[in-house]
Amino acid sequence: MRRLFSRFLSAQGSTTGHYPEPRLKDLIFFVTDRCNMRCNHCMFRHRVDHPGPELTLEQVSTLARSIPRLRTVALTGGEPFLREDLWEIIKTFCLENRTFHVQVDTNGSMPDRMLEILDRFADLQSGAFMTFQVSLDGLKDTHERLRHSPGSFDRAVTALQACRERQDSTPHFRVVALTDIHRENVTEIEPLADLLSGLRIPHVYDFVRGVDYSSWGIPADIRADENPRDCGLPPLEDLPNLVERIAAVELREGGQFCQWMEQLQIQVDLYRGGKPPFPCLSAGRTAGVVYSDGSVAACEFTRPFGNLTDCRFDLNALWNGPEAEQRRKKIVSCRCTHSCFLLTSHQEWLEQTGQIPAFESAESGG
Numbered sequence: 001m002r003r004l005f006s007r008f009l010s011a012q013g014s015t016t017g018h019y020p021e022p023r024l025k026d027l028i029f030f031v032t033d034r035c036n037m038r039c040n041h042c043m044f045r046h047r048v049d050h051p052g053p054e055l056t057l058e059q060v061s062t063l064a065r066s067i068p069r070l071r072t073v074a075l076t077g078g079e080p081f082l083r084e085d086l087w088e089i090i091k092t093f094c095l096e097n098r099t100f101h102v103q104v105d106t107n108g109s110m111p112d113r114m115l116e117i118l119d120r121f122a123d124l125q126s127g128a129f130m131t132f133q134v135s136l137d138g139l140k141d142t143h144e145r146l147r148h149s150p151g152s153f154d155r156a157v158t159a160l161q162a163c164r165e166r167q168d169s170t171p172h173f174r175v176v177a178l179t180d181i182h183r184e185n186v187t188e189i190e191p192l193a194d195l196l197s198g199l200r201i202p203h204v205y206d207f208v209r210g211v212d213y214s215s216w217g218i219p220a221d222i223r224a225d226e227n228p229r230d231c232g233l234p235p236l237e238d239l240p241n242l243v244e245r246i247a248a249v250e251l252r253e254g255g256q257f258c259q260w261m262e263q264l265q266i267q268v269d270l271y272r273g274g275k276p277p278f279p280c281l282s283a284g285r286t287a288g289v290v291y292s293d294g295s296v297a298a299c300e301f302t303r304p305f306g307n308l309t310d311c312r313f314d315l316n317a318l319w320n321g322p323e324a325e326q327r328r329k330k331i332v333s334c335r336c337t338h339s340c341f342l343l344t345s346h347q348e349w350l351e352q353t354g355q356i357p358a359f360e361s362a363e364s365g366g
């Protein structure tokens with residue numbers, strides 16, 4: 001695996017990149033802080049324990065219309081399906097922003113709501129793609145112990161199964177399972193892969209994240225204090241072996257089963273003191289975060305620099321304003337393993353090196 005990825009990197013030529021002009025392509029949007037679980041590994045437990053206000057649908061619509069067409073919006077939280085108007089939010093991005101890909105991150109506790117929204121998505125035929133990403137932290141005992149939620153494993157598997165059954169007849173839709181790897185579930189990678197392979201559902205791996213152990217060099221005055229209450233990484237010396245184990249699963253499954261393999265290798269290198277193959281090109285430039293109360297951040301590891309309530313929910317104006325520019329100047333020397341920003345920076349870098357078409361060439365929206 002490591003050798004494969006090294007070849008991949010060298011095939012791209014330069015391992016540097018330049019900071020792109022600020023233009024949002026990928027947005028993480030916390031539609032709610034409310035959640036029906038209290039997971040040990042949750043990075044946002046203080047938000048979940050004390051949910052703040054939520055943007056109204058009208059405010060979401062203004063936000064979506066203010067920005068250029070997005071490549072991806074990740075609707076997250078909290079538990080997004082707790083929002084009664086989640087479908088209207090999805091539809092707003094599909095129709096008013098013409099977002100290419102809408103992803104909904106969920107704990108899978110509400111299979112019926114998921115299927116209801118899936119039906120509406122199929123009827124809409126907007127041309128957008130949609131992914132449901134369902135978290136699965138381990139086998140039943142581990143999953144339910146970590147989430148303090150009896151019955152949650154069976155509900156999540158039911159949700160995965162039901163969505164997978166609809167996938168073949170629902171154009172532009174897919175369902176995936178996500179496992180955040182940490183010291184409590186590291187032994188269950190192979191049995192989980194067996195389960196998901198049987199369901200024909202791709203498996204996304206990530207490492208549990210916390211500012212204290214997943215980032216380096218963030219200036220203290222903008223560093224967000226986001227850490228899980230009770231969860232840590234597996235021992236660092238075990239990480240290379242872990243990637244080998246996941247690579248072996250991928251090989252066994254014939255490819256296209258384990259997602260984000262390249263990002264996993266970069267994360268392991270960073271955790272073991274290495275340098276990233278490209279700078280953080282996306283945070284605050286092509287990728288950003290909107291929290292449920294309207295506050296806006298360059299990434300989840302840095303504090304918000306503004307709030308949409310102060311600019312009539314015009315995200316584009318805030319993104320191109322002086323506060324955002326100040327923030328961009330402060331995030332040129334940090335590093336982290338946050339997968340959303342590694343993936344989008346990787347994508348940006350591939351665009352810059354001409355390896356993939358630039359998203360800018362796509363029809364613009366907004």
Ligand code: SF4
Pocket residue numbers: 035036037038039041042043044045048077078079107
């Ligand atoms: S990790 Fe997700 S499901 Fe768990 S408490 Fe946090 S927001 Fe809720």
Ligand code: SF4
Pocket residue numbers: 215218280283298299300301302331334335336337338341
């Ligand atoms: S996402 Fe980028 S800007 Fe944010 S902490 Fe990580 S490296 Fe720094």
